[in-house]
Amino acid sequence: MTVKKFNLPDVGEGLTEAEVVAWKVKPGDTVAINDVLCEIETAKSLVELPSPFAGTVTELLVEEGITVEVGTAIIAVSEGQEGDSAPATPQAPPVSPEVDEVFTPVYGKLSAEDNEQPATSPLVGSGPKADAVKRRARKRPLESVVAAAPVAEDAEGTVQDVTSVLQANAAEVPAPKRVTSVSQESPATRGSRALTGLVNKVLAKPPVRKFARDLGIDLADVVPTGHRGEVTREDLVSYQAQRDAELDQAESFWSASKKPQDQRIERIPVKGVRKATARAMVDSAFSAPHVSIFVDVDASRTMEFVKRLKVSRDFEGIKVSPLLILAKAVIWAAARNPSVNATWVDDSDGKGAAEIHVKHYMNLGIAAATPRGLMVPNIKDAQDLSLKELALALNELATKARAGKTQPAEMQGGTLTVTNIGALGIDTGTPIINPGEVAIVAFGTIKQKPWVLDGEVIPRWITTLGGSFDHRVVDGDLSARFMADVAAILEEPALLLD
Incomplete structure (x- = not known):
């Protein structure tokens, strides 16, 4: 032996x-x-x-x-010697203890279709795992309320769509005071009142509204998953469970305040992915001179395009979200502005002369928040992928990131990065450039907002893009043209067909 x-x-x-x-x-x-x-x-x-x-x-x-x-x-x-023992019985692949059923999406949950982020977590916060907290007894168990609730509605919306995630940001507001006469109300006031009703209405069936009142839940706080963007009974059950878990977790967290002073501080070793990410972010922030710009975008046609893709036979079984269109827009815009897809190299020839290496290929990085820290896997040669192939690649990337199965090779060689902070309900931000690159685009949440179109104020789906650039490579004119090109695709996806 x-x-x-x-x-x-x-x-x-x-x-x-x-x-x-x-x-x-x-x-x-x-x-x-x-x-x-x-x-x-x-x-x-x-x-x-x-x-x-x-x-x-x-x-x-x-x-x-x-x-x-x-x-x-x-x-x-x-x-052992040959013949000493029978061949080992094949074992089923083990399951990683870090696998969480639906980021988490980092970069709300990562798997939610809207922005590819966790529905309970954001691709970037996540809700507590089912076994992460000890549930306390309730005076009225949630199950009894569910059993007593009417069941007139159908079981729709098992998967979140983009519209449902975004409408969670809307809140019901009290109706404006009545006027005694139409003549006493100006056209501007009437238009504003109508717009408020359009933007802030929360869709839900009467049995669901009664169920929400029984639980003491404000419908405006619930992420809807219904087919038409309405809140369903399952949404309320999920919201209540998460709310209770968060309360339990908060109580557990603050219970440490009663301990002696030296036990009231939790010390978390910085290692592994988080240690490497921290080092890389410091190096990037203090070596590359960052400059950031922002642009508001009317993404209404992108939303319509995403809806059409979801019901398309070619995309059957494939999760589609606005992140797919943004990814395609970034690839398209980089082809028109090649220097954003580059690397600054110091002293590459040993003679003290710096170089800019422009990449004629796109390894598109997608920032993903995981329990172990920020990861940025990238899609190799993304410029060669069709829209369907890109959607499949994004789905695979998100699945691996959530499960902690991203391999080192999948995070090497990135050329430009997208971070989907909109999955967390964030409007925009100033992201730090991924080391070795010169540009990163932050994709904010998409909300219905008042928008002036052809001289009229109407509700439209609006998002804000934020871009950070290495000013050694990308000057103000180039960064502005690149961001304008990305915005142009979100405003009119048909340009991708040119």
Whole structure:
């Protein structure tokens, strides 16, 4: 019998250490080649390590939570003589403990169709996991209220659409005071009153409104998922569960205030992805001179286009959101303004002469917030993808990011990044440029707002784009032209067909 030790490999380019997050085997287990031994967290991502040997685990040489250098022995496996044991039974792929059923979307939840962000979390906050808090007993259990509620409505809206997420930002407002005569009310006042009603109306069926009153929930606070953007009974159940969990979590958090002073501070080690992200953001913020610009965009036609894609046979089974159109717009605009898709290189020839490397390909990065920190996986050669292929790539990227399965290679070589902060209900921001790039675009939330069109004030779907640029490469004129081109596609997606 031969005992072999498996050394921690370099799973990415230039990594020097990794933390053993979770073992998937224990001493005495039989493993086959390529069975998953453990999960490790590098400075890039969470990675599963497959076994290079077949045999029996004799010893785990590193405990969970310990960071070790590349090349350190982490496990011992004994290989028996031929015929000593039967082949190992194939094991089902393990499930990462970090997998969360629907970011989370970072960058609300990441999987929500609207902005590709978590419905309970934002691609960038997430709601508490079901097992993350201890539920307290209620005087009136939620289940009893659900059972007593009318069931006249149909079970619509199991998947969030863009319209439903955005309407969550609207709030019901009291109706304006009545006027005694039409002549006493100016046309401007009548127009404003009509516009207010259009923008702020929350859609819900009478049984759902009664259910909301029973629970003490303001419908304007609930993210609707109904087919026509209305709040459903399931939305109320989900909202109540999340609200209770957050209250429990808050009570648990502040309970530490009663402890002695030295126990009232929680110390969280900075390591892995978060440590690498922090270092990269500091380097970027203090090495590249950032300049930011903003533009408001009427995205109403983008919203209409997204609705058509959702019911299109070609996109059946594919999640579609405005992020898809923005991604295509960024690719299109970069082709017209190539210097935004570039890298600043210091002293590339050893003679003190800096260079600008303009990339004639697009590895489009999508910033994704995960429990382990910010990750920016990228879609390789995005310029060659059709709209459908780009949608599939975005779906795959979001799924892997939520599950913590993004591989180091998928985060290397990015050329330009998009961050979808709108999934969190944020209007805009000034993002920090991803290291090695010179531009990043922040996609704000899409809301119905008053908008002047052909001399009339009407409600339209409005968003704000924010762009940050490395001023060494991208000057004011170039950044303005690039952002104007991105905005032009969101205002008229048909330009993509030119």
